[in-house]
Amino acid sequence: MLEIIEKYADEHKVPIINEEGLDFLFECIKQYNVKSIFELGSAIGYSALRMSIFDPQLKIVTVEKDEERYELAVKYLEMFDKHHQIKLFLADALQFETNQKFDMMFLDLAKSKYQVVLDRFYDNLNAGGIVVVDNLGMHGLVFKEQLKVRRQVRQLVEKIKAFREAIIKDDRFEVKLFDDVGDGVALLIKKGV
Ligand SMILES: C[S@@+](CC[C@H](N)C(=O)[O-])C[C@H]1O[C@@H](n2cnc3c(N)ncnc32)[C@H](O)[C@@H]1O
Numbered sequence: 001m002l003e004i005i006e007k008y009a010d011e012h013k014v015p016i017i018n019e020e021g022l023d024f025l026f027e028c029i030k031q032y033n034v035k036s037i038f039e040l041g042s043a044i045g046y047s048a049l050r051m052s053i054f055d056p057q058l059k060i061v062t063v064e065k066d067e068e069r070y071e072l073a074v075k076y077l078e079m080f081d082k083h084h085q086i087k088l089f090l091a092d093a094l095q096f097e098t099n100q101k102f103d104m105m106f107l108d109l110a111k112s113k114y115q116v117v118l119d120r121f122y123d124n125l126n127a128g129g130i131v132v133v134d135n136l137g138m139h140g141l142v143f144k145e146q147l148k149v150r151r152q153v154r155q156l157v158e159k160i161k162a163f164r165e166a167i168i169k170d171d172r173f174e175v176k177l178f179d180d181v182g183d184g185v186a187l188l189i190k191k192g193v
Contacts, residue, residue: 029054039106052086111156130190
């Protein structure tokens with residue numbers, strides 16, 4: 001049944017996580033003993049579904065602001081009978097509020113919003129909890145000195161570079177960058193006990 005979602009994503013150009021990215025998430029879930037996940041950017045629910053299948057004990061909250069994608073995600077969760085395990089919200093992450101605490105946050109929404117979302121939900125992450133951030137390589141563009149790309153793309157690359165620099169200096173976290181995984185992934189581990 002997963003193929004139905006993968007096919008839809010492919011045909012409608014919905015960006016969903018690839019197998020390499022999923023393996024990374026699964027490894028993090030195991031290694032850091034993750035029991036609860038807060039995902040920002042559900043799209044059509046694919047990554048949340050895959051994580052819930054990987055570990056049926058996980059509890060996942062996921063937020064999507066696009067109504068059409070949200071409705072499809074609702075439908076797919078029903079198909080897999082996963083509504084007890086995954087709570088899906090139609091909301092802009094920049095306005096969404098929750099008192100819940102999580103062991104892991106997965107930032108997979110608009111790249112320009114990573115920093116604001118990281119700060120907004122910092123208190124929702126348990127000490128020792130982790131944040132996984134996807135797409136930090138911008139297809140290698142962040143490592144190029146000279147960029148011959150549209151202004152809009154250049155601005156986004158600059159934002160990602162700034163985010164990368166900010167997290168490296170952020171002493172609230174221990175930070176590991178995996179530039180060779182997918183399109184570049186960061187793993188942030190919240191300090192404290
Ligand atoms: C890369 S896709 C998510 C893919 C999904 N995690 C997966 O792998 O199956 C990013 C999604 O984030 C959503 N998004 C972007 N900005 C958002 C925001 N501020 N709040 C909530 N969702 C947002 C987009 O509509 C898009 O569907």
